[in-house]
Amino acid sequence: MVVLTILLFILVTLLFKLLYENLSCYLLTPLRIKKIMEMQGVRGPKPRFFTGNILDMASLVSKSTSQDMKTISHDIVGRLLPHFLLWTSQFGKRYIYWNGSEPRLCLTETELIKEFLSKYSTVSGKSWLQKQGSKNFIGEGVLMANGENWYHQRHIVAPAFIGDRLKSYAGHMVECTKEMLESLQKGLECGESEVEIGEYMTKLTADIISRTEFGTSYQKGKKIFHLLTLLQTRCAQASRHLCFPGSRFFPSKYNREIKSLKMEVEKLLMEIIQSRKDCVEIGRSNSYGNDLLGILLNEMKKKENSLNLQLVMDECKTFFFSGHETTALLLTWTVMLLASNPCWQQKVRDEVKRVCNAGIPSLDQLSKLTMLHMVINESLRLYPPASVLPRMAFEDIILGDLYIPKGLSIWIPVLAIHHNEKLWGKDANEFNPDRFTSKSFIPSRFLPFAFGPRNCVGQTFALMEAKIILAMLISRFSFTISDDYRHAPVVVLTIKPKYGVQVCLKPLES
Numbered sequence: 001m002v003v004l005t006i007l008l009f010i011l012v013t014l015l016f017k018l019l020y021e022n023l024s025c026y027l028l029t030p031l032r033i034k035k036i037m038e039m040q041g042v043r044g045p046k047p048r049f050f051t052g053n054i055l056d057m058a059s060l061v062s063k064s065t066s067q068d069m070k071t072i073s074h075d076i077v078g079r080l081l082p083h084f085l086l087w088t089s090q091f092g093k094r095y096i097y098w099n100g101s102e103p104r105l106c107l108t109e110t111e112l113i114k115e116f117l118s119k120y121s122t123v124s125g126k127s128w129l130q131k132q133g134s135k136n137f138i139g140e141g142v143l144m145a146n147g148e149n150w151y152h153q154r155h156i157v158a159p160a161f162i163g164d165r166l167k168s169y170a171g172h173m174v175e176c177t178k179e180m181l182e183s184l185q186k187g188l189e190c191g192e193s194e195v196e197i198g199e200y201m202t203k204l205t206a207d208i209i210s211r212t213e214f215g216t217s218y219q220k221g222k223k224i225f226h227l228l229t230l231l232q233t234r235c236a237q238a239s240r241h242l243c244f245p246g247s248r249f250f251p252s253k254y255n256r257e258i259k260s261l262k263m264e265v266e267k268l269l270m271e272i273i274q275s276r277k278d279c280v281e282i283g284r285s286n287s288y289g290n291d292l293l294g295i296l297l298n299e300m301k302k303k304e305n306s307l308n309l310q311l312v313m314d315e316c317k318t319f320f321f322s323g324h325e326t327t328a329l330l331l332t333w334t335v336m337l338l339a340s341n342p343c344w345q346q347k348v349r350d351e352v353k354r355v356c357n358a359g360i361p362s363l364d365q366l367s368k369l370t371m372l373h374m375v376i377n378e379s380l381r382l383y384p385p386a387s388v389l390p391r392m393a394f395e396d397i398i399l400g401d402l403y404i405p406k407g408l409s410i411w412i413p414v415l416a417i418h419h420n421e422k423l424w425g426k427d428a429n430e431f432n433p434d435r436f437t438s439k440s441f442i443p444s445r446f447l448p449f450a451f452g453p454r455n456c457v458g459q460t461f462a463l464m465e466a467k468i469i470l471a472m473l474i475s476r477f478s479f480t481i482s483d484d485y486r487h488a489p490v491v492v493l494t495i496k497p498k499y500g501v502q503v504c505l506k507p508l509e510s
């Protein structure tokens, strides 16, 4: 009897604890944060129970993206972030909205953004909800890690993207691009003068990241990319599926589908990892290699508990994902912009001809391609692949005149900042690479790769890759936008052209 009473007592205590934790996480803390922000004059749209403003945002976006744009206009903030325009007009430049039970402060003041991203990288990071959404996708890899784990992982992976290692990738980039150009040429010879360039760019950047970081070809990595893309699409819907307490534990169709995709990807990654380990074990090689996978495996061997196999796989998924899609989108949007601006296309072609031998840039020549760099920057400004940067404060923070309580997420609408007329002038929605001529533009208003210690670790890799590919493409072909192109940017985690970018290619005399 006594034992039963004790057990009952423990059970009831545990139940109360669970109930309190859920109540605190989903209701009490968010309400406390709301009150603190309201006392500072920051308000926002009324949230619904559990779903917050998610349904309002989904309905606004679904309406604004229901049709293609009538012309190739770059005025896309109203289309992709209609809720931002609505709420800033109602509540001013700072407002608070609810992503489920997670309060988010929309911040557009560039000085505050700069301070936040540069000073508070270890006490802010990815929120619980964000991590839940991508848990089965890229797991605890560096992109999703927080605090000390992030700091440690960032220091392990960063050497793969600097100095001589980075330089050694240039050869692979040129080789992969040559193969793509050959396949475009073959297509032309078979009468295929119109291509969807996005498909080619996605394959190409996947091939480059597979070869440079994992020592495997696109053919081998192909299945992984395919499965990761499926996982990404499903995980992008996480906030709709996971906003109810405990919903991640339900054996719903959504959860089952995600689990099975995750298992398939990890099985393939294990094959790549195992074959690298086998090479060392059977003596065919005396090191795991110099690329990212080699660095990760060496680290795993070096220190117990530093990296485990799951974390190595999470990092591989993180880099397979972040190392190719964003760059493919940058290239695709840049081709679209150059195809619809023949004058800039010619300027860049002339520059490449002047600087490079046979249209293939060497490492020293890359820095001399200034016009190409300006075009790439302008493309990243108009169509930043990552349209928003969300970061949660894990400690109370003072930011300018704002007190940011622990648990509040800061939401930086990069796309809206990049298109803001007050920051970029009346022609903010126009394609005008000349604006990047001046070195004096303020970096905190240009955030395609984020800012501060937690910026994109692959930034230099991506820019080197983009310059090589565009220089080689532009010296081999001229291109115009096809009549079939439908201008319909959409956000599925990143900004994508909904139907791809169709261009008509013409080979140039060599």
Ligand code: HEM
Binding pocket: 142, 143, 144, 154, 209, 318, 319, 322, 323, 324, 326, 327, 330, 384, 385, 386, 389, 390, 447, 448, 449, 450, 453, 454, 455, 456, 457, 458, 459, 461, 462
């Ligand atoms: C045009 C191409 C790219 C763009 C626009 C881009 C953009 C970004 C942005 C905005 C972030 C910050 C995300 C956040 O904190 O929420 C980020 C982080 C990251 N990027 Fe990139 N990226 C690009 C290419 C690459 C490439 C080529 C790689 C790897 C080869 C890469 C690897 C990463 C990683 C690992 C992080 C996480 C860094 C950290 O949290 O410490 N990215 N990127």
